[in-house]
Amino acid sequence: MAGLGAFLTALFIAQPCVAQKLHSYEPLMMDPYSTIYVDDGSCSAGKVLKVQGAPRNHRRKKSCVPLSDLQIGVRSGSAK
Numbered sequence: 116m117a118g119l120g121a122f123l124t125a126l127f128i129a130q131p132c133v134a135q136k137l138h139s140y141e142p143l144m145m146d147p148y149s150t151i152y153v154d155d156g157s158c159s160a161g162k163v164l165k166v167q168g169a170p171r172n173h174r175r176k177k178s179c180v181p182l183s184d185l186q187i188g189v190r191s192g193s194a195k
Contacts, residue, residue, distance in 0.1 A: 135185050141166055145175070152185060 138153045145151065145168035153164040158179035167176040 137163065137185070152180075154182075 135152055138151055140155055141153050141164070142151070145166070147168050147170045149168045151166050153166055155164060158164050161182055162179040163182050163185070165178050165180045169175050
């Protein structure tokens, strides 16, 4: 019974997170091909900057996406 509980706990922890974290600034270093969302005011109202990391000697891909398309991991009552 304890083994089953440990297995279910490990399975629960291993699930991927669907929420995206919203950053207030673009980080200096990023993993290649990773994606982050930045709310630094560079996009129009209701949009955030989507930044995709790139391998060495390539530029990052940046585009403005609607904020409503994201699943933000912000709890109610907390500030960004």
